[in-house]
Amino acid sequence: xxxxxxxxxxxxxxxxxxxxxxxxxxxxxxxxxxxxxxxxxxxxxxxxxxxxxxxxxxxxxxxxxxxxxxxxxxxxxxxx
Amino acid sequence: xxxxxxxxxxxxxxxxxxxxxxxxxxxxxxxxxxxxxxxxxxxxxxxxxxxxxxxxxxxxxxxxxxxxxxxxxxxxxxxxxxxxxxxxxxxxxxxxxxxxxxxxxxxxxxxxxxxxxxxxxxxxxxxxxxxxxxxxxxxxxxxxxxxxxxxxxxxxxxxxxxxxxxxxxxxxxxxxxx
Numbered sequence: 001x002x003x004x005x006x007x008x009x010x011x012x013x014x015x016x017x018x019x020x021x022x023x024x025x026x027x028x029x030x031x032x033x034x035x036x037x038x039x040x041x042x043x044x045x046x047x048x049x050x051x052x053x054x055x056x057x058x059x060x061x062x063x064x065x066x067x068x069x070x071x072x073x074x075x076x077x078x079x080x
Numbered sequence: 081x082x083x084x085x086x087x088x089x090x091x092x093x094x095x096x097x098x099x100x101x102x103x104x105x106x107x108x109x110x111x112x113x114x115x116x117x118x119x120x121x122x123x124x125x126x127x128x129x130x131x132x133x134x135x136x137x138x139x140x141x142x143x144x145x146x147x148x149x150x151x152x153x154x155x156x157x158x159x160x161x162x163x164x165x166x167x168x169x170x171x172x173x174x175x176x177x178x179x180x181x182x183x184x185x186x187x188x189x190x191x192x193x194x195x196x197x198x199x200x201x202x203x204x205x206x207x208x209x210x211x212x213x214x215x216x217x218x219x220x221x222x223x224x225x226x227x228x229x230x231x232x233x234x235x236x237x238x239x240x241x242x243x244x245x246x247x248x249x250x251x252x253x254x255x256x257x258x
Binding site: 032036037041077078079 | 182220221
């Protein structure tokens with residue numbers, strides 16, 4: 001591989017890494033702290049019913065031999 | 081190599097510069113960083129004017145504690161008794177407490193006010209004009225402003241008695257200044 005394309009690929013990778021990191025940083029969050037009224041609603045909490053969650057975990061593991069798949073969260077008021 | 085072959089190699093199609101897409105990606109990253117970042121009031125800045133909203137108290141020449149809260153924010157509710165105590169103790173000495181709600185639902189706001197009856201000024205920033213200018217980092221966030229209108233202390237979040245003790249010391253310090 002020629003030097004010029006390798007350098008371009010490295011810099012491109014760095015740029016994409018910075019962009020990806022920026023998407024998860026607080027200053028670039030698209031939902032501001034004062035806009036979390038709907039996210040703070042209890043209906044948005046996947047763990048609001050521990051018994052129901054435990055039941056579904058049991059069903060998933062015993063019937064489908066699977067676990068997890070809960071997503072990355074993001075609900076809640078995000079306070080403090 | 082024959083002269084014709086050499087000419088074809090020299091006059092062949094020219095590839096595009098590899099720097100052009102790289103510049104585009106870097107420009108995109110810079111635009112995302114600049115465009116996505118929001119302005120935040122920092123210590124030393126002049127706090128945005130609260131305006132002439134209904135219920136806004138007079139703050140000129142006073143030490144002002146501005147707190148951004150919401151009815152859906154549990155720490156915000158926990159902070160109200162502390163602000164009530166601060167207001168009761170230091171209002172005669174020149175402290176003004178202003179609690180700015182960012183509730184989008186006026187009913188939730190009115191219900192909370194009716195239930196807690198805070199002894200200090202409460203405003204509703206339904207359009208989020210003031211809170212977006214302040215750029216609060218989290219809910220709740222309080223700003224202590226000196227008599228000249230400059231932000232001197234910022235408390236991101238409310239952490240119980242520790243926050244109240246810190247606020248008390250800071251209020252006393254600002255009230256002692258001319």
